[in-house]
Amino acid sequence: MKLLTEFNSLIPKLSGNSITLQLDNSSHLSHHPIINHIKYYPKLEWQDIYKFVLQGSCGWTHLLSNRNQEKVVQYLNDELNMASKPRPDDRLVDILNHETSLCRINLRLWKYDNLGKLHELWNLMMKAEKSTPKTTKIFKKHWKELVDLSENGFIRTSERGEYVIHQWMKIVLKLAEKIEKSSEMPLIHHSETYRTNYFPSYRLVNKNDLLEYMEKLASSNK
Numbered sequence: 001m002k003l004l005t006e007f008n009s010l011i012p013k014l015s016g017n018s019i020t021l022q023l024d025n026s027s028h029l030s031h032h033p034i035i036n037h038i039k040y041y042p043k044l045e046w047q048d049i050y051k052f053v054l055q056g057s058c059g060w061t062h063l064l065s066n067r068n069q070e071k072v073v074q075y076l077n078d079e080l081n082m083a084s085k086p087r088p089d090d091r092l093v094d095i096l097n098h099e100t101s102l103c104r105i106n107l108r109l110w111k112y113d114n115l116g117k118l119h120e121l122w123n124l125m126m127k128a129e130k131s132t133p134k135t136t137k138i139f140k141k142h143w144k145e146l147v148d149l150s151e152n153g154f155i156r157t158s159e160r161g162e163y164v165i166h167q168w169m170k171i172v173l174k175l176a177e178k179i180e181k182s183s184e185m186p187l188i189h190h191s192e193t194y195r196t197n198y199f200p201s202y203r204l205v206n207k208n209d210l211l212e213y214m215e216k217l218a219s220s221n222k
Helices: 002-014 033-040 046-058 061-066 069-082 107-112 118-131 137-151 159-178 192-198 207-220
Strands: 019-021 093-095 102-106 155-157 202-206
Touching: 002 046, 002 159, 019 033, 033 046, 033 093, 033 137, 033 155, 046 102, 046 137, 046 159, 069 107, 069 118, 093 207, 102 107, 102 118, 102 207, 118 202, 118 207, 137 155, 137 159, 155 159, 202 207
Parallel strands: none
Antiparallel strands: 019 155, 093 102, 102 202
16 A cells, blocks of 8 residues: 555654644643643654554554464563563553543553552453454544644644654545554554653553452452
């Protein structure tokens, strides 16, 4: 697909373009998940924003489509076993999308705060996977929001990268309009800058399922 080729060809050019926010204190956007994410992780890059919107809209269904379930569970177990102690700025949950209620749960804090066993985390992940829509409909909606935020100057990039970023954002939207299944949207890794500064280690769960689980856990520990 030509669009996919264009998408991939621009990925290397995304790196090194700063992202800044231009919001006044009364802005209705102050609690928007994307805005909050940029505030908390100010060194993120555009590929990290794409990953944020994709995960929040489409969940992690691509993992099951690319690997069998046993391998996904084993990889999770390995990552939990290797998880380092929490960093000072770690937080347990990063909200991705209010519409799907998807969030990232930090594996370091899950492990060292003794929040549960492997199977309990896996159950939360599977609940999230089953409740997440399998189409690109929500992704398209929120990517359009991102395009609007950029075009209206709320989210800005470096002047030298502005043209490339805008072209890439349009290509992403066209891809989502052509692709129906969320699992077929292209995947990209976190930027090297994001990995170096924030050491991401997380899984996707549904915020409501997690809250229910945490309440039961708290009750059982009384």
